[in-house]
Amino acid sequence: MAKEHNSKWYAAGLAFQCQQSGNCCSGEPGHVWVTKKEIANIAEYLGIEGEWLPKKYLRRVGFRYSLTEHADGDCVFLERSKDGCASCRIHKVKPTQCRTWPFWSSNLKSPEHWNEAAQGCPGINRGPTHTLVQIDEIRLMKAPS
């Protein structure tokens, strides 16, 4: 295990600090995957009865569920203040997919993948360094089901 860790290109850690750009919550149509447990948590947080979300927030994609987005690509829960700062209306219960950004396996494949993600996210390569152990803990986090 230690050997595997040491051989990772990000063994020295990576810097990230959210700059509230909202870029990871907007843009081209995509999916914000949510499990049934996450859906129930969000419904409870919003005070919606029945452990489920209405259609305006949730759509079915094959056998899975995704949060919906506005026509401009913004996630339905993305809010922007007058000065342009983005925030998440359901921050406390946001899905694991959101919670683990930018330490996704797809971004950690190589420095090139990481730097490509950095082009769309001003928080990458800024702020405090996350250690290898912290990064892998986040990367491997499983959504509650």
Ligand code: SF4
């Ligand atoms: S749920 Fe929150 S953090 Fe996740 S994409 Fe939507 S606004 Fe962003």
